[in-house]
Each structure stands twice: as C-alpha cells, then as structure tokens.
Amino acid sequence: MARQDGIPRTLTLEIVTPTRMVVRDEVEEVVAPGSEGYFGVLGGHLPFMSTLKIGELAYRKNGRWRYLAVSWGYVEVRPDTVIVLADVAERAEDIDVARAERARGRAVELLGRREDETVDVARSEGALTKALTRIEVAGKT
Ligand code: ATP
DSSP: OBOTTSOBSSEEEEEEOSSOEEEEEEESEEEEEETTEEEEEETTOOOEEEEEOSEEEEEEETTEEEEEEEEEEEEEEETTEEEEEEEEEEEGGGOOHHHHHHHHHHHHHHHTTTTSTTSOHHHHHHHHHHHHHHHHHHTTO
16 A cells, blocks of 8 residues: 555565465564564665574564564565565464474583584574574564
C-alpha cells in the first residue's frame, strides 16, 4: 500500500527456506540479523542486499511484533518488499524448546572439550548460538 507521496507504507515480507515458505505477509517493519549487525527496514527503503547470521528476525504487523529464529542466508530489500532466503527459519510458537535445550547441552559439552582435536569448535559454537537463539525467541510467544 502506498502513501500519498508514493512511498510504500507497508512491505511484503517473504521468508523462505529450502523446504518451505515460512512467512508471506504484509508488514509495517522488519528487523533482521545481518552479518554486519541487526538492521531495520520500513516501507520505501533503498534497495540493498545483506547476508544473514544466526539470530532473531522480528516483524511488526498491525502494531504487534512477531519473532522467528533464523540462521544463515540472504535478505533482499526493495522499497515495497523484503525477501529472506534462510537455511532455517522457525516462528517462535513452532520452536521445540526441549530440543533446543538438548542441542545447547551437546554444544556446551563439546566446547568443554575444545582442546580435543576431534571437536569442531566453530561448528559447536554455531550450534550453541542457534540453540540459545531458539530458546530466547521461543520465550517471546
Ligand atoms: P538439532 O541438533 O536439534 O537437530 P540443529 O540446529 O542441528 O538442531 P538444524 O539443522 O538447524 O537443526 O535444523 C533442521 C530442521 O529442524 C530445520 O527444519 C529446523 O527448522 C528444525 N529444528 C531444529 N531445531 C528445532 C527446534 N528446537 N524447534 C523447532 N524446529 C527445529
């Protein structure tokens, strides 16, 4: 929808993973975890692209904020559209907290043995960040 000055007032947000369309909605604002840091987008934003890191993606619709956990991917911003292509994306209400707690426990256990050369430290750190993000986002339902 456009304002009288022609600047789009809302954004079409699409969040897609390799297996499904997680969100397709008209929204007022998006805040995404860019690899250089979190950024916010309103309607009429100049086009740009960014890579995504593991983190929380929030969007505002009818004044209410909704949250997802996302990890890795790309965001394409246009004045009236935000397209997120992510490796994984889960709405806060769909997150299995017990599973995330188990993933956190495994990652912490592995990182406790980081001197062991069989432990892939970077991968374990990524798993820990993912698990902590899921737990935090799930708390926002
Ligand atoms: P786990 O070690 O528990 O499998 P993971 O971080 O290795 O977690 P991913 O590879 O990121 O899992 O995701 C695989 C699939 O499982 C994706 O579809 C993802 O959305 C889903 N998934 C993983 N963890 C959770 C969770 N805690 N709640 C809901 N969906 C999850």
